[in-house]
Amino acid sequence: MPKRTPSNPWTKPAGKPIEGKAIPRPRRTAEVQAYLPEFLRGMAITMRHFFKNTKEMMLGQKPDPVLEALNEGVTTICYPEEKRPYPERFRGLHRLTLRDDGSPRCVACLCCSTACPAQCIHIEAGEYAEGDKRRGYERYPKTFVIDELRCIFCGFCVEACPCDAIRMDTGIHATPYDSREQFIYRKDLLMEFTGRDGSRTSANPRHEPGDPTHPGLSREQMDH
């Protein structure tokens, strides 16, 4: 006995009529066929929209285009003059946060450049000078370079940073330049940017070694 082929649900089962929803034919009444009443109705609709929108433009009652999900009305924004505010957690260009003395908080641990999937961060770590209390405890970035053309704005560097030294809260959209060289952001430029609140520091306080608030061991407390 030959094996019966399983029925394909996507094709018509044998011997069964096709079941489906009957789509009614379009109404072809005399009114529709005459075209003119429908034409006048359409003109009335377009004119109503025209007058409503024109009036709102003229009266300055245009709805706020950023408050989307407005069901009607002119919702375009005139871009260079009017700008859409970015959400609070928008990832803009990077900045390097500063300590109270104006030096970068970065300790050149290379966590960010390691985490970066685009490999756009280049850091050369430097040792503090002999006698500096941070020497041997932490390092500083001699160079800190971000290639903003390669950056994919994923924010992994911010996540990876143990010192809250790199942030993307400048609110600045990537800017168009005319040469690739201009997209290479170096340490001094990155330190110049401020957050949206205008500060160059971060909200998290920094506990320097030696401070009474410093939770860990300091060089003096170490016995080895």
Place this chain on the structure above:
Amino acid sequence: MSAVEIVLSVVKVLIMLLFFLNMAALCTWADRRQGAMVQDRVGPNRAVVHLPNMLARGIVLLPPALFGVLAIFSSLGALAGRAAAERFTVNVQLAILVGWFSLLVLCAKVRSGGAINKAEEMFADVDPRSFFFAGLGVHALGLVAGRLVPPASMPLAAQVSGFVLGGVFLIVALYATSRVPDGPIPLRLAGTLHAIADSIKMIWKEDFIPKNADRILHGLAPMLAVFSAIAVMAVVPFGPDLCFTDGNRNGTFDFSDLGNLVATVPASGACNGFLVKMQIIDLNVGILYIFGIAGTGIIGAAIAGWASDNKFALLGGLRASSQMVSYEVAMGLSLVGLFLVYGSVRMSDMAVWQGANAWGVFVQPLGFILFLTALCAETKRVPFDQPEGESEIVAGYFLEYSGFKWGMFMTGEYIELAFSSALLVALFFGGYSLPFLHADGITIAFGDTMLFQYKMTHLAVSIISALAFFGKTIFVTWVQIFFRWTLPRFRYDQLMKLGWTKLLPLAIANMMVTGVVVLALRNAGPAADSWLKLLADITQGFVAVATLAGFVALVVGLLEPVERKKFLASSAARFAAAMGGVKPEPQQA
């Protein structure tokens, strides 16, 4: 033809040319603007000219200051009697108008730009509609108060009101000038500068001609297209005949007679001096000339399609020419009924007939619909824009055109749009005539019962009539542009079917029925004539009432407050709301 007639002809040509060319430029803007407003976009408003600050201040200061000084100087001499009373009324009403309108503008500016002192803050809190309603109230109050002034002191009142008007103008001018912000002022004119920017761009763009194209025909085609669009406007009357008397009694019309416009003419419009027609040339073939010249537009499209050496252009040219040829038949036949009624093909006779009887749209409603359809197809605009289907044959017959030649095609198309509106007005919407406005003034009469009469001068009637013609043309153009944003386009076979199997038989039927009815009415006797006259007057009354109702509805609609339902859907929207909406600050980007 005397020298003065040549000069007047040149002036008339200039009037028509300037009107239609400007209309074409404005239509390109209005087309986009209407589409934007219908489809909830912003539309063209980005073209901007930065005026130097001093120039902007000068523009704000000088015109109203000039009006103010004129008002004061013209009030220095005393007037007497009726003239003083009229001057007083006009002065008071103008002062009130300028007053409330300036306050309205100030309110709008303060609301958008911020107040600089306590008084302005007060204005910002007032609903702008209040200014309009208060203004209307003060207008009425001014009319009533004017009646209370005793006739003896009317000359003094006229003078004082003149000084007040001048003062209002000067105050407005000075205050507005002081409120002009520092720095260059961006001038946008609601986006109308786009047309200028576009034409400048088109002049300087490269004029690309395909390698194997016929260079002569390629250059000739746009000229033909524009020629046919411009040449047709010669026979359209844009105002009633002006009547001049022979001042120096030398029997010829010369320049010194131009100042001798007769004061009044009788209701029949009869003139026993020199007639100047407000029409470039009053041909006895009239409308046939228009059909003939408009037919040459086909040649432009066909040549453009042929000379471009491009399959799509050739197809577009074929489509354009076959479409125009087909609809020309229906267009001509749909008007024959109208000729039977008017008894003439001369354009000026048609305007006079409509002014004396009823508008063409009432005597030939079917003819109007047929003609309007055929006209839309002739101008090749939506829903009949088959020659340039983007998805089928790209831009059709002007696919291989660029720069100014392309601009000529587009200008020609928009001139045709404006001209087709002028033609509709001249044939079906009474030409330059307004309901109840006759050569001697306003006479509201139904049949033999006279309701109201107000005598006007020949000059006033002529100016109002000419303005009525241009106003109606602008309005009809505006409505025609709406077709584009309302109707989906036809398929090409539907287009041909509509033309040959619907419009043409209907036009012929219309023609035959009209002929029978006209013959029957002509033999019906005087009783039928008086009934027809009454019916005609009723249609005039209907037009007047409908216009007034439309105007009131427009004002009421504009004053109605806007209500919207808002709900915030995303975090970005909530954040923006917390920030206080969109602010034009660069930090936000």
